[in-house]
Amino acid sequence: MEETARDGLAVARPLVLGSFFPGLPQEARARIMAMGRVEHRRDGAWIHQRGDHGKFFSIIERGAVRFSRLGLSGEVRVLATLGTGEAFGELPLFAGVPRAYDAQAIGDTMLRILSHDEMDRLLAEDGEVRSQVLRHVSRQLLIVLELLEDERSLPLRARLGKSLLAMLRQQDGAARIRIRQSDLAEQHAVSLVALSKALAELRGEGLVMTGYGWIDIPSERALTQWLEAELD
Amino acid sequence: MEETARDGLAVARPLVLGSFFPGLPQEARARIMAMGRVEHRRDGAWIHQRGDHGKFFSIIERGAVRFSRLGLSGEVRVLATLGTGEAFGELPLFAGVPRAYDAQAIGDTMLRILSHDEMDRLLAEDGEVRSQVLRHVSRQLLIVLELLEDERSLPLRARLGKSLLAMLRQQDGAARIRIRQSDLAEQHAVSLVALSKALAELRGEGLVMTGYGWIDIPSERALTQWLEAELD
DNA sequence: GACGAAATATAAAGCAGTTTATATTTGTGG
DNA sequence: CCACAAATATAAACTGCTTTATATTTCGTC
Secondary structure: OOOOEEOOEEOOOOOOOOOOHHHOOHHHHHHHHOOOEEEEEOOOOEEEOOOOOOOEEEEEEEEEEEEEEEOOOOOEEEEEEEOOOOEEOHHHHHHOOOOOOEEEEEEEEEEEEEEHHHHHHHHHHOHHHHHHHHHHHHHHHHHHHHHHHHHHHOOHHHHHHHHHHHHHHHOOOOOEEEOOHHHHHHHHOOOHHHHHHHHHHHHHOOOOEEEOOEEEOOOHHHHHHHHHHHOO | OOOOEEOOEEOOOOOOOOEOHHHOOHHHHHHHHOOOEEEEEOOOOEEEOOOOOOOEEEEEEEEEEEEEEEOOOOOEEEEEEEOOOEEEOHHHHHHOOOOOOEEEEEEEEEEEEEEHHHHHHHHHHOHHHHHHHHHHHHHHHHHHHHHHHHHHHOOHHHHHHHHHHHHHHHOOOOOEEEOOHHHHHHHHOOOHHHHHHHHHHHHHOOOOEEEOOEEEOOOHHHHHHHHHHHOO
16 A cells, blocks of 8 residues: 555555556656756645635645645535556646635655646647646546446445455455554544444355454455445 | 426536636647537537547537436436536546546537647647647646545535536526436435435525426525634 | 543434335326 | 427325334353
8 A cells, every 4th residue: 555654553544546757658758857946844744724715736645635624614625545556636737716615634744746847838739748747637537427426326335345445455465454444434434433433234144254343355356246236 | 597498397517517618729729620620419418438448539519418327226326417608538648548438418419529639739839739738638637626526525415515606607697407306316416305305495494495407506605604604 | 459531332213215006187199 | 379298286105214122042251
């Protein structure tokens, strides 16, 4: 897992938004690396707040960034956590709106920051980067649309199964996911009680085992098959 | 209202996705108008289905297009209806995935269709168009993110109030919205019963009046104020 | 190794949505 | 204008989530 420890617990990435760097050819990558500045954020540091007006594009070179909002009753709701190689900042830059989420560094994090002007120049001059940026934003849109459809049509246990599988695939092999149930609840925007119950259902089916800060998935295949049956 | 009749009832646009044409300067507009081909679709005709592989960008020059999906139990769930001047096709073109929704013409509809190649050329050559396309996709992302947040945090009556206000503003002045409750229910991905009940709540507050195929909003201000109070 | 904080588990009451069912009102076509 | 289909309204039983509450387990620390 590329994310590092926080409060003694590694944080698995809940939702894999479209990666940015990995899709770029080496050359274009080098052109970007030659631009902007690199900034460091330590674990837990705030990168920006919802409503801020900063307009720059950021690429995560190390660590992770969690995007969240405070609900009406003050509860934290996490949209996503982006990891190394992923990028953010498209909304302020391209849609011209303030930051839509709070962003916090998870683990020791290095960001490459490109200003509005640098970004404009890059987009005008570099066809590779241009199509990569368009691809990046479009994939974000796709992922959020799927998230919306899932929330509209699937019960929590199925959404939970999906995201457990996604986390599993990210840490190829290891059957143990290190995450607190409260974090999972935040990510799915449900109460801790509901999440615990949904996990209990999966446990009842023999699909997961749960403990203090971890969830084991003995058989990825069994979970996958159960999920497919669940989706009809 | 720019959408025309369907089944005898005009269909109000439920969700205003980022407009495309209106944001473009005349010149760039003319450059686009010189490209692609124009196709006609009559009311109710299918433009594409979820899963199709066609990769082209479409701009609505007249009429409207409704994007929907079939749920697990066969029910129709509408994501959005785009009207004149708006565009679609970014996911297949830029994210490289098949069509994510079924698309159907609402009313007599004219589409300007740009092929993948034409689009690539336009993006490479024309800075105005490039930033407009980026802006367009980013605004779609923004709107879907807000939709997701609303569904996660607001009760149906508040979401309903929001979308009624949005429809009102689109038909500046006229207090009567012509829409069936079943359409509203589809757009909000809830049952007809739940929607009818939510409308009854608003009616109880004196904020709306309802009838066969229409909803009246006597005071936009009153509804706005109620909504603000509702959001705390 | 005992203590306290954090995390998990579960119960119970409440609420907002679901499906199913029935009645009533409204518009349309013969 | 009458008959029928479409749209609306409302009730009742059920489900999945909420909040609140309590108990238990686990881990870190002193």
